[in-house]
Amino acid sequence: MTVIGKDKPGLVEALAHVVAAHGGNWLESRMCRLGGEFAGILRVHVPEEKEEALVQGLRALQAQGLNTVVQPDRGETPVSPQQTVALEIIGQDRPGIVREISRALAEYDINVEEFSSECVDAPMTGEKLFKAQAYLQIPESCHLAAVQKELEKIANDLMVEVTFEQVRDAS
Numbered sequence: 001m002t003v004i005g006k007d008k009p010g011l012v013e014a015l016a017h018v019v020a021a022h023g024g025n026w027l028e029s030r031m032c033r034l035g036g037e038f039a040g041i042l043r044v045h046v047p048e049e050k051e052e053a054l055v056q057g058l059r060a061l062q063a064q065g066l067n068t069v070v071q072p073d074r075g076e077t078p079v080s081p082q083q084t085v086a087l088e089i090i091g092q093d094r095p096g097i098v099r100e101i102s103r104a105l106a107e108y109d110i111n112v113e114e115f116s117s118e119c120v121d122a123p124m125t126g127e128k129l130f131k132a133q134a135y136l137q138i139p140e141s142c143h144l145a146a147v148q149k150e151l152e153k154i155a156n157d158l159m160v161e162v163t164f165e166q167v168r169d170a171s
Contacts, residue, residue, distance in 0.1 A: 001058070003031075005066040007038040014064055019044050022054040030114075038066075043073065082140040084113070084167040086133070087151075091160025093119050093128040100158060101132075104150050111137040130160070135167065 003015060012031065019026055024046040031040030046054045051072070058068040089101065098117065105112060117132035138144060148164045155162040 001044070001068050001070045002039070002041050003061075003066055003068050004037060004039045005064075007033045007036055008065070011038050011064070011066055014061055014066065015042075015058075015068075018054065018057040018061065019046070022050045022057055023047055024050075024054060082142075083138045083144075085136045085138055085144070086163075086165045086167050087136055088134075088163040089117075089130065089132040089155075089160055091130055091155075091158065092122075093130040094158065097130055097158055097160060098132070100154050101151065101162075104147075104154055105136065108142050108147050108150075109139050110142065110147065111139075113137050 003011075005011060016026065024044045027043040027045055029040055029042035031038070031042070044054075055070050058070060061068060087101075089097065091097070102112070112134055114135040115132065116134075117130065119128050119130055121127070122129045138147070144166070151162050151164055
């Protein structure tokens with residue numbers, strides 16, 4: 001499910017309470033505060049006979065300002081990638097950095113498993129720096145050297161530094 005609402009204390013507890021009240025088990029989640037909003041994605045397991053009641057309980061959280069979207073997981077297993085790669089980007093902030101990098105990744109059929117970014121002040125100059133970290137799932141058919149070469153070309157054009165490092169094989 002996905003959740004979003006104005007950030008305030010108690011949102012995660014309210015969500016956890018509804019899940020537990022319906023016999024659910026919290027499996028995994030990613031949540032954060034960004035720009036005054038609270039947003040997250042999470043997976044829970046609930047007995048099938050309690051699924052609809054859980055969905056109704058989650059809808060009731062709208063009264064506390066938390067909107068939820070539930071997408072049932074019926075056990076479809078995604079194809080495992082051959083390897084996971086960590087990508088880091090840092091450089092002077094400018095429009096188009098994410099667009100150019102993500103375009104190249106999509107051309108190679110690379111899945112972005114996790115992505116986070118921020119703009120920070122540079123230590124010496126105070127200029128805005130764009131920093132991003134991503135974990136990428138590289139398909140077996142993809143030539144890692146070709147992807148790295150393409151990303152380095154884009155990095156030169158955008159005047160950013162790109163670090164591309166294999167994390168693990170998906171064996």
